[in-house]
Amino acid sequence: MLKWYVQQDLARQCQQGNPKAQKMVYERYAAKMLSLCLRYVPRDDEAEDLMIGGFLKVFQKIAQFKGEGSFEGWIRRIMVNECLNHLRKQRWLYATSDLPPAPEMSQTIAHDYGAEELLALVQDLPTGYRTVFNLYAIEGYSHKEIAEQLGINENTSKSQLARARALLQKKLQQHQDKLNQVKHG
Amino acid sequence: MAKKDLDSLFKEKLGQMERPTRPEAWQKISSTLAAQDHSRRKAGGWLLWSIAASVPLWLSLGFWWLTSYRLSPATSVAKLLPKQEETIAPQDDATQERQSPRAMNQPERKKKELPKKEVNSLNQEEKYKNQSALQNQSLVEIRPRQVQPSLPGPDPKIPLEFPLPGVLPEENKKEDAYRIVVTVKLSPVGQTPILAQNEDNKPKKREGKIWKTLKNLKEGLYPDSTHTDEEGRKLWASIGKK
Numbered sequence: 315m316l317k318w319y320v321q322q323d324l325a326r327q328c329q330q331g332n333p334k335a336q337k338m339v340y341e342r343y344a345a346k347m348l349s350l351c352l353r354y355v356p357r358d359d360e361a362e363d364l365m366i367g368g369f370l371k372v373f374q375k376i377a378q379f380k381g382e383g384s385f386e387g388w389i390r391r392i393m394v395n396e397c398l399n400h401l402r403k404q405r406w407l408y409a410t411s412d413l414p415p416a417p418e419m420s421q422t423i424a425h426d427y428g429a430e431e432l433l434a435l436v437q438d439l440p441t442g443y444r445t446v447f448n449l450y451a452i453e454g455y456s457h458k459e460i461a462e463q464l465g466i467n468e469n470t471s472k473s474q475l476a477r478a479r480a481l482l483q484k485k486l487q488q489h490q491d492k493l494n495q496v497k498h499g
Numbered sequence: 500m501a502k503k504d505l506d507s508l509f510k511e512k513l514g515q516m517e518r519p520t521r522p523e524a525w526q527k528i529s530s531t532l533a534a535q536d537h538s539r540r541k542a543g544g545w546l547l548w549s550i551a552a553s554v555p556l557w558l559s560l561g562f563w564w565l566t567s568y569r570l571s572p573a574t575s576v577a578k579l580l581p582k583q584e585e586t587i588a589p590q591d592d593a594t595q596e597r598q599s600p601r602a603m604n605q606p607e608r609k610k611k612e613l614p615k616k617e618v619n620s621l622n623q624e625e626k627y628k629n630q631s632a633l634q635n636q637s638l639v640e641i642r643p644r645q646v647q648p649s650l651p652g653p654d655p656k657i658p659l660e661f662p663l664p665g666v667l668p669e670e671n672k673k674e675d676a677y678r679i680v681v682t683v684k685l686s687p688v689g690q691t692p693i694l695a696q697n698e699d700n701k702p703k704k705r706e707g708k709i710w711k712t713l714k715n716l717k718e719g720l721y722p723d724s725t726h727t728d729e730e731g732r733k734l735w736a737s738i739g740k741k
Contacts, residue, residue, distance in 0.1 A: 336532065340525055345517035352518060362524055369528050374535070429516040432509055451506040452514055479505055486505075 321385035328376045336373055343386060344369070347393045349433070353448050354397035356437040364400055368393040394453060398463060401445060427486070435485050443478035450475050713738065 324342075327335030347368060351361035372389050379388050436444055445464065449455040450471070455463070460471045717738075 331536070333529070333532075337525065337529070340528065344520045344524065346515070348520050349513070349516040349518040353513060362520070365520070366524055366527050370531055373528075373532055427508070427512065429512045432512045433516065436509070436513065447509075452510045482509075483505060 318384075322381050325376065325379050325381060325385045328373060329379070339372070339389075340369055343389055346386075347389065350390065350393050351397055352433060353436055353452070354394075354445060355400065360400075364396050365393065368396040371396065390453075394449070398445070401441065427489075431489075435482055435489075438485065439478055439481060442474050443481065446471050446474040447478035447482070 324335055324339055328339060344365065348361060348365045351364045351368070352358070355361045355364060368389075371392050375392075379385065436447065439447065446460055449460045449463070450457070457468045457471045457475075460466075461468045464471070
Protein backbone atom coordinates (compact mmCIF):
# COMPACT_ATOMS: atom_id res chain seq x y z
CA MET A 315 0.00 0.00 0.00
CA LEU A 316 1.22 3.46 -0.86
CA LYS A 317 2.21 5.70 1.98
CA TRP A 318 -0.19 8.39 3.04
CA TYR A 319 1.80 11.36 1.76
CA VAL A 320 2.33 9.65 -1.60
CA GLN A 321 -1.43 9.17 -1.91
CA GLN A 322 -2.05 12.80 -1.03
CA ASP A 323 0.52 13.94 -3.54
CA LEU A 324 -1.06 11.80 -6.23
CA ALA A 325 -4.46 13.23 -5.43
CA ARG A 326 -3.08 16.77 -5.57
CA GLN A 327 -1.46 16.08 -8.93
CA CYS A 328 -4.74 14.68 -10.26
CA GLN A 329 -6.59 17.75 -9.03
CA GLN A 330 -4.26 19.83 -11.18
CA GLY A 331 -5.19 17.68 -14.16
CA ASN A 332 -1.84 16.01 -14.58
CA PRO A 333 -2.32 13.06 -17.01
CA LYS A 334 0.73 11.24 -15.68
CA ALA A 335 -0.63 11.33 -12.17
CA GLN A 336 -3.98 10.07 -13.42
CA LYS A 337 -2.28 7.16 -15.11
CA MET A 338 -0.29 6.40 -11.97
CA VAL A 339 -3.47 6.35 -9.93
CA TYR A 340 -5.09 4.05 -12.44
CA GLU A 341 -2.15 1.69 -12.57
CA ARG A 342 -1.96 1.63 -8.81
CA TYR A 343 -5.62 0.95 -8.00
CA ALA A 344 -7.20 -0.49 -11.18
CA ALA A 345 -6.57 -4.17 -10.34
CA LYS A 346 -8.03 -3.80 -6.87
CA MET A 347 -11.03 -1.94 -8.13
CA LEU A 348 -11.69 -4.45 -10.86
CA SER A 349 -11.77 -7.30 -8.31
CA LEU A 350 -14.10 -5.18 -6.18
CA CYS A 351 -16.46 -4.78 -9.12
CA LEU A 352 -16.26 -8.49 -9.83
CA ARG A 353 -17.56 -9.21 -6.33
CA TYR A 354 -20.72 -7.26 -7.08
CA VAL A 355 -21.11 -8.06 -10.79
CA PRO A 356 -20.01 -11.53 -11.87
CA ARG A 357 -19.54 -10.79 -15.57
CA ASP A 358 -16.04 -9.60 -16.51
CA ASP A 359 -17.05 -7.09 -19.19
CA GLU A 360 -19.69 -5.55 -16.95
CA ALA A 361 -17.23 -5.29 -14.10
CA GLU A 362 -14.67 -3.63 -16.35
CA ASP A 363 -17.21 -1.11 -17.59
CA LEU A 364 -18.08 -0.32 -14.00
CA MET A 365 -14.43 0.07 -13.15
CA ILE A 366 -13.88 2.46 -16.08
CA GLY A 367 -16.93 4.48 -15.14
CA GLY A 368 -15.74 4.61 -11.55
CA PHE A 369 -12.32 5.91 -12.52
CA LEU A 370 -13.88 8.55 -14.74
CA LYS A 371 -15.91 9.74 -11.77
CA VAL A 372 -12.79 9.69 -9.62
CA PHE A 373 -10.95 12.00 -12.01
CA GLN A 374 -13.98 14.22 -12.56
CA LYS A 375 -14.72 14.67 -8.86
CA ILE A 376 -11.15 14.67 -7.65
CA ALA A 377 -11.61 18.28 -6.49
CA GLN A 378 -14.07 17.02 -3.85
CA PHE A 379 -11.37 14.96 -2.19
CA LYS A 380 -10.21 17.08 0.76
CA GLY A 381 -7.39 14.79 1.84
CA GLU A 382 -9.04 14.08 5.19
CA GLY A 383 -9.05 10.30 4.75
CA SER A 384 -7.40 7.62 2.68
CA PHE A 385 -7.30 8.26 -1.04
CA GLU A 386 -7.75 4.54 -1.70
CA GLY A 387 -10.77 4.42 0.58
CA TRP A 388 -12.29 7.37 -1.27
CA ILE A 389 -11.79 5.61 -4.61
CA ARG A 390 -13.18 2.37 -3.21
CA ARG A 391 -16.32 4.12 -2.00
CA ILE A 392 -16.88 5.62 -5.43
CA MET A 393 -16.51 2.18 -6.99
CA VAL A 394 -18.99 0.64 -4.56
CA ASN A 395 -21.52 3.38 -5.32
CA GLU A 396 -20.99 2.81 -9.01
CA CYS A 397 -21.75 -0.91 -8.60
CA LEU A 398 -24.80 -0.26 -6.46
CA ASN A 399 -26.15 2.25 -8.99
CA HIS A 400 -25.68 -0.36 -11.69
CA LEU A 401 -27.55 -2.95 -9.64
CA ARG A 402 -30.33 -0.48 -8.94
CA LYS A 403 -30.71 0.19 -12.64
CA GLN A 404 -30.92 -3.55 -13.30
CA ARG A 405 -33.51 -3.86 -10.48
CA TRP A 406 -31.63 -6.78 -9.01
CA LEU A 407 -31.66 -5.31 -5.55
CA TYR A 408 -35.43 -5.15 -5.38
CA ALA A 409 -36.05 -8.77 -6.36
CA THR A 410 -35.55 -10.09 -2.84
CA SER A 411 -38.41 -9.74 -0.43
CA ASP A 412 -38.25 -9.40 3.33
CA LEU A 413 -37.20 -12.70 4.85
CA PRO A 414 -37.15 -13.83 8.48
CA PRO A 415 -33.66 -13.91 10.06
CA ALA A 416 -31.86 -17.20 9.46
CA PRO A 417 -30.57 -19.18 12.47
CA GLU A 418 -26.97 -18.52 13.45
CA MET A 419 -24.54 -21.20 12.31
CA SER A 420 -21.07 -22.09 13.48
CA GLN A 421 -18.91 -19.76 11.43
CA THR A 422 -15.84 -21.96 11.36
CA ILE A 423 -14.45 -23.09 8.06
CA ALA A 424 -11.34 -24.52 6.61
CA HIS A 425 -8.53 -22.09 5.97
CA ASP A 426 -6.82 -23.20 2.79
CA TYR A 427 -8.79 -21.41 0.09
CA GLY A 428 -7.45 -19.11 -2.54
CA ALA A 429 -8.87 -15.72 -3.44
CA GLU A 430 -10.15 -16.87 -6.81
CA GLU A 431 -12.02 -19.81 -5.21
CA LEU A 432 -13.61 -17.54 -2.62
CA LEU A 433 -14.50 -15.00 -5.33
CA ALA A 434 -16.23 -17.75 -7.30
CA LEU A 435 -18.21 -18.75 -4.21
CA VAL A 436 -19.32 -15.15 -3.67
CA GLN A 437 -20.25 -14.73 -7.31
CA ASP A 438 -22.47 -17.80 -7.07
CA LEU A 439 -24.58 -16.16 -4.37
CA PRO A 440 -27.89 -14.51 -5.33
CA THR A 441 -27.54 -10.80 -6.03
CA GLY A 442 -29.18 -9.60 -2.84
CA TYR A 443 -27.21 -11.94 -0.60
CA ARG A 444 -24.00 -11.16 -2.42
CA THR A 445 -24.46 -7.43 -2.16
CA VAL A 446 -25.26 -7.43 1.54
CA PHE A 447 -22.41 -9.83 2.29
CA ASN A 448 -19.92 -7.72 0.33
CA LEU A 449 -21.03 -4.51 2.00
CA TYR A 450 -21.11 -5.92 5.52
CA ALA A 451 -18.28 -8.48 5.62
CA ILE A 452 -15.73 -6.95 3.25
CA GLU A 453 -16.45 -3.21 3.00
CA GLY A 454 -17.35 -2.89 6.66
CA TYR A 455 -20.72 -1.15 6.33
CA SER A 456 -23.22 -1.39 9.18
CA HIS A 457 -26.72 -2.73 8.68
CA LYS A 458 -28.09 0.76 9.00
CA GLU A 459 -25.81 2.03 6.25
CA ILE A 460 -26.64 -0.95 4.07
CA ALA A 461 -30.34 -0.37 4.59
CA GLU A 462 -29.93 3.29 3.58
CA GLN A 463 -27.81 2.44 0.55
CA LEU A 464 -30.09 -0.28 -0.76
CA GLY A 465 -33.36 1.20 0.41
CA ILE A 466 -34.36 -1.82 2.46
CA ASN A 467 -35.17 -2.57 6.09
CA GLU A 468 -32.38 -3.26 8.58
CA ASN A 469 -33.91 -6.63 9.43
CA THR A 470 -33.89 -7.47 5.76
CA SER A 471 -30.21 -6.69 5.62
CA LYS A 472 -29.57 -8.90 8.65
CA SER A 473 -31.55 -11.81 7.25
CA GLN A 474 -29.88 -11.53 3.85
CA LEU A 475 -26.49 -11.57 5.53
CA ALA A 476 -27.38 -14.64 7.59
CA ARG A 477 -28.61 -16.49 4.55
CA ALA A 478 -25.51 -15.50 2.58
CA ARG A 479 -23.32 -16.83 5.38
CA ALA A 480 -25.28 -20.07 5.53
CA LEU A 481 -24.98 -20.55 1.80
CA LEU A 482 -21.28 -19.81 1.78
CA GLN A 483 -20.66 -22.21 4.65
CA LYS A 484 -22.64 -24.88 2.92
CA LYS A 485 -20.66 -24.44 -0.28
CA LEU A 486 -17.41 -24.41 1.61
CA GLN A 487 -18.41 -27.64 3.32
CA GLN A 488 -19.27 -29.23 0.00
CA HIS A 489 -15.94 -28.09 -1.40
CA GLN A 490 -14.19 -29.52 1.63
CA ASP A 491 -15.95 -32.83 1.20
CA LYS A 492 -14.84 -33.03 -2.42
CA LEU A 493 -11.27 -32.33 -1.43
CA ASN A 494 -11.42 -35.03 1.24
CA GLN A 495 -12.81 -37.54 -1.23
CA VAL A 496 -10.00 -36.73 -3.65
CA LYS A 497 -7.41 -37.14 -0.90
CA HIS A 498 -8.82 -40.45 0.42
CA GLY A 499 -9.97 -41.82 -2.81
CA MET B 500 -6.88 -27.70 9.41
CA ALA B 501 -7.05 -24.34 11.06
CA LYS B 502 -10.46 -22.83 11.28
CA LYS B 503 -11.19 -19.19 10.97
CA ASP B 504 -14.14 -16.85 11.04
CA LEU B 505 -16.03 -16.75 7.75
CA ASP B 506 -16.27 -12.96 7.42
CA SER B 507 -12.66 -12.31 8.25
CA LEU B 508 -11.56 -15.03 5.83
CA PHE B 509 -13.42 -13.45 2.94
CA LYS B 510 -12.31 -9.99 3.95
CA GLU B 511 -8.70 -11.00 4.15
CA LYS B 512 -8.69 -12.87 0.88
CA LEU B 513 -11.01 -10.72 -1.24
CA GLY B 514 -10.30 -7.32 0.29
CA GLN B 515 -6.80 -7.16 -1.15
CA MET B 516 -7.46 -9.26 -4.21
CA GLU B 517 -6.19 -7.87 -7.51
CA ARG B 518 -7.38 -8.77 -10.98
CA PRO B 519 -5.18 -7.52 -13.82
CA THR B 520 -6.92 -5.19 -16.22
CA ARG B 521 -6.73 -5.03 -19.96
CA PRO B 522 -4.76 -2.16 -21.52
CA GLU B 523 -7.82 -1.12 -23.49
CA ALA B 524 -9.46 0.01 -20.27
CA TRP B 525 -6.95 2.83 -19.75
CA GLN B 526 -7.27 3.81 -23.40
CA LYS B 527 -10.99 4.26 -22.89
CA ILE B 528 -10.45 6.31 -19.74
CA SER B 529 -7.75 8.53 -21.23
CA SER B 530 -9.65 9.16 -24.45
CA THR B 531 -12.81 10.06 -22.52
CA LEU B 532 -10.86 12.39 -20.25
CA ALA B 533 -9.17 14.04 -23.24
CA ALA B 534 -12.51 14.57 -24.96
CA GLN B 535 -13.99 16.08 -21.82
CA ASP B 536 -10.99 18.34 -21.37
CA HIS B 537 -11.19 19.45 -25.00
CA SER B 538 -14.87 20.25 -24.74
CA ARG B 539 -14.27 22.09 -21.49
CA ARG B 540 -11.50 24.17 -23.04
CA LYS B 541 -13.63 24.82 -26.09
CA ALA B 542 -16.50 26.01 -23.92
CA GLY B 543 -14.10 28.15 -21.93
CA GLY B 544 -12.73 29.65 -25.14
CA TRP B 545 -16.19 30.44 -26.40
CA LEU B 546 -17.03 31.98 -23.06
CA LEU B 547 -13.91 34.15 -23.10
CA TRP B 548 -14.55 35.16 -26.72
CA SER B 549 -18.16 36.08 -25.99
CA ILE B 550 -17.14 38.11 -22.96
CA ALA B 551 -14.48 39.94 -24.96
CA ALA B 552 -16.91 40.58 -27.79
CA SER B 553 -19.56 41.91 -25.47
CA VAL B 554 -17.26 44.50 -23.89
CA PRO B 555 -17.50 47.07 -26.73
CA LEU B 556 -21.21 46.39 -27.00
CA TRP B 557 -21.73 47.15 -23.33
CA LEU B 558 -19.50 50.19 -23.54
CA SER B 559 -21.44 51.60 -26.49
CA LEU B 560 -24.73 50.90 -24.76
CA GLY B 561 -23.53 52.62 -21.61
CA PHE B 562 -22.26 55.64 -23.56
CA TRP B 563 -25.54 55.91 -25.43
CA TRP B 564 -27.53 55.67 -22.21
CA LEU B 565 -25.42 58.27 -20.46
CA THR B 566 -25.65 60.73 -23.33
CA SER B 567 -29.38 60.26 -23.76
CA TYR B 568 -29.89 60.62 -20.03
CA ARG B 569 -27.89 63.80 -19.77
CA LEU B 570 -29.37 65.41 -22.85
CA SER B 571 -32.95 64.85 -21.84
CA PRO B 572 -34.40 68.21 -20.61
CA ALA B 573 -36.15 66.76 -17.60
CA THR B 574 -33.09 65.07 -16.16
CA SER B 575 -30.69 67.88 -17.07
CA VAL B 576 -32.54 70.37 -14.90
CA ALA B 577 -33.28 67.87 -12.18
CA LYS B 578 -29.64 66.89 -11.89
CA LEU B 579 -28.64 70.50 -11.25
CA LEU B 580 -31.06 70.87 -8.38
CA PRO B 581 -29.89 69.48 -5.04
CA LYS B 582 -31.99 66.81 -3.50
CA GLN B 583 -33.98 67.77 -0.47
CA GLU B 584 -32.61 64.90 1.61
CA GLU B 585 -29.04 65.95 0.86
CA THR B 586 -29.41 69.56 1.90
CA ILE B 587 -28.33 70.48 5.39
CA ALA B 588 -30.86 73.26 5.75
CA PRO B 589 -33.60 72.55 8.29
CA GLN B 590 -36.95 71.71 6.90
CA ASP B 591 -39.20 74.63 6.48
CA ASP B 592 -42.22 74.42 8.67
CA ALA B 593 -44.23 76.31 6.12
CA THR B 594 -43.96 73.40 3.72
CA GLN B 595 -45.63 71.04 6.13
CA GLU B 596 -49.21 70.40 5.39
CA ARG B 597 -51.58 71.66 7.97
CA GLN B 598 -55.19 70.98 8.50
CA SER B 599 -57.17 73.94 7.42
CA PRO B 600 -60.18 75.13 9.37
CA ARG B 601 -62.20 74.54 6.24
CA ALA B 602 -61.47 70.83 6.40
CA MET B 603 -62.23 70.72 10.09
CA ASN B 604 -65.53 72.36 9.38
CA GLN B 605 -66.72 69.43 7.30
CA PRO B 606 -69.74 67.83 8.99
CA GLU B 607 -69.76 64.10 9.52
CA ARG B 608 -71.82 62.45 6.82
CA LYS B 609 -74.59 60.26 8.07
CA LYS B 610 -74.80 56.89 6.40
CA LYS B 611 -78.36 56.39 7.42
CA GLU B 612 -80.63 56.83 4.48
CA LEU B 613 -83.22 59.53 5.00
CA PRO B 614 -86.22 60.50 2.95
CA LYS B 615 -85.45 62.64 -0.03
CA LYS B 616 -87.00 65.73 1.39
CA GLU B 617 -85.06 65.55 4.64
CA VAL B 618 -81.86 64.87 2.80
CA ASN B 619 -82.39 67.94 0.67
CA SER B 620 -83.11 70.09 3.69
CA LEU B 621 -80.07 68.72 5.48
CA ASN B 622 -77.88 69.36 2.46
CA GLN B 623 -79.24 72.85 2.23
CA GLU B 624 -78.36 73.52 5.85
CA GLU B 625 -74.89 72.21 5.33
CA LYS B 626 -74.58 74.31 2.23
CA TYR B 627 -75.54 77.46 4.06
CA LYS B 628 -73.35 76.52 6.96
CA ASN B 629 -70.37 76.04 4.71
CA GLN B 630 -71.16 79.12 2.73
CA SER B 631 -71.22 81.23 5.82
CA ALA B 632 -67.90 79.84 6.83
CA LEU B 633 -66.52 80.56 3.43
CA GLN B 634 -67.88 84.03 3.50
CA ASN B 635 -66.32 84.64 6.86
CA GLN B 636 -63.03 83.33 5.64
CA SER B 637 -63.04 85.31 2.44
CA LEU B 638 -64.17 88.50 4.09
CA VAL B 639 -61.63 91.17 3.42
CA GLU B 640 -61.77 94.52 4.98
CA ILE B 641 -61.46 97.19 2.39
CA ARG B 642 -60.60 100.47 3.85
CA PRO B 643 -60.99 103.72 1.96
CA ARG B 644 -57.81 105.42 1.02
CA GLN B 645 -56.95 107.82 3.69
CA VAL B 646 -56.31 111.22 2.34
CA GLN B 647 -54.49 113.41 4.71
CA PRO B 648 -56.13 116.82 4.71
CA SER B 649 -53.61 119.50 4.53
CA LEU B 650 -53.74 123.23 4.42
CA PRO B 651 -53.16 124.69 1.04
CA GLY B 652 -49.61 125.83 0.88
CA PRO B 653 -47.92 127.97 -1.61
CA ASP B 654 -46.88 125.08 -3.89
CA PRO B 655 -49.04 122.01 -3.34
CA LYS B 656 -48.08 118.98 -5.45
CA ILE B 657 -50.66 116.75 -7.07
CA PRO B 658 -49.31 113.54 -8.53
CA LEU B 659 -50.81 112.40 -11.79
CA GLU B 660 -50.50 108.83 -12.92
CA PHE B 661 -51.24 107.68 -16.43
CA PRO B 662 -49.82 104.96 -18.65
CA LEU B 663 -47.56 105.84 -21.47
CA PRO B 664 -47.02 102.96 -23.84
CA GLY B 665 -43.54 102.71 -25.23
CA VAL B 666 -41.94 104.66 -22.40
CA LEU B 667 -40.07 102.83 -19.71
CA PRO B 668 -40.70 104.26 -16.29
CA GLU B 669 -37.65 105.01 -14.22
CA GLU B 670 -38.73 103.99 -10.76
CA ASN B 671 -40.77 100.87 -11.37
CA LYS B 672 -40.38 99.26 -14.75
CA LYS B 673 -42.86 96.48 -14.07
CA GLU B 674 -45.77 98.80 -13.78
CA ASP B 675 -46.62 100.56 -16.96
CA ALA B 676 -47.28 103.83 -15.29
CA TYR B 677 -45.70 107.20 -15.42
CA ARG B 678 -45.68 109.71 -12.62
CA ILE B 679 -45.66 113.42 -13.13
CA VAL B 680 -45.92 115.84 -10.30
CA VAL B 681 -47.92 118.89 -11.19
CA THR B 682 -47.94 121.95 -9.11
CA VAL B 683 -51.31 123.61 -8.78
CA LYS B 684 -51.81 126.98 -7.38
CA LEU B 685 -54.97 127.07 -5.42
CA SER B 686 -57.00 130.17 -5.29
CA PRO B 687 -59.06 131.29 -2.32
CA VAL B 688 -62.52 129.96 -1.82
CA GLY B 689 -65.03 131.39 -4.28
CA GLN B 690 -62.53 132.11 -6.98
CA THR B 691 -61.98 129.99 -10.01
CA PRO B 692 -58.54 128.46 -10.24
CA ILE B 693 -56.23 129.66 -12.88
CA LEU B 694 -56.17 126.38 -14.67
CA ALA B 695 -59.94 126.18 -14.67
CA GLN B 696 -60.19 129.51 -16.37
CA ASN B 697 -58.22 128.27 -19.34
CA GLU B 698 -60.57 126.64 -21.83
CA ASP B 699 -57.91 124.37 -23.16
CA ASN B 700 -57.53 122.84 -19.78
CA LYS B 701 -61.09 121.78 -19.44
CA PRO B 702 -61.54 118.04 -19.08
CA LYS B 703 -63.26 117.46 -22.38
CA LYS B 704 -61.58 114.15 -22.63
CA ARG B 705 -58.69 112.44 -20.92
CA GLU B 706 -56.21 112.72 -23.77
CA GLY B 707 -56.79 116.40 -24.19
CA LYS B 708 -56.11 116.99 -20.54
CA ILE B 709 -52.91 115.05 -20.73
CA TRP B 710 -51.73 116.89 -23.79
CA LYS B 711 -52.54 120.16 -22.16
CA THR B 712 -50.62 119.24 -19.06
CA LEU B 713 -47.63 118.20 -21.11
CA LYS B 714 -47.78 121.39 -23.10
CA ASN B 715 -47.80 123.44 -19.94
CA LEU B 716 -44.86 121.53 -18.71
CA LYS B 717 -43.00 122.23 -21.92
CA GLU B 718 -43.71 125.89 -21.64
CA GLY B 719 -42.40 125.91 -18.11
CA LEU B 720 -45.60 126.62 -16.33
CA TYR B 721 -44.82 123.94 -13.78
CA PRO B 722 -41.20 124.31 -12.87
CA ASP B 723 -41.41 121.80 -10.02
CA SER B 724 -41.76 118.91 -12.39
CA THR B 725 -39.53 116.08 -11.30
CA HIS B 726 -39.34 114.69 -14.79
CA THR B 727 -36.11 116.22 -15.95
CA ASP B 728 -34.14 113.24 -17.17
CA GLU B 729 -33.06 112.39 -20.65
CA GLU B 730 -36.01 110.21 -21.44
CA GLY B 731 -38.40 113.00 -20.68
CA ARG B 732 -36.58 115.31 -23.02
CA LYS B 733 -36.69 112.73 -25.73
CA LEU B 734 -40.40 112.38 -25.14
CA TRP B 735 -40.88 116.09 -25.50
CA ALA B 736 -38.87 116.10 -28.64
CA SER B 737 -40.95 113.35 -30.16
CA ILE B 738 -44.13 115.15 -29.17
CA GLY B 739 -42.90 118.34 -30.76
CA LYS B 740 -42.13 116.56 -34.01
CA LYS B 741 -45.61 115.17 -34.17
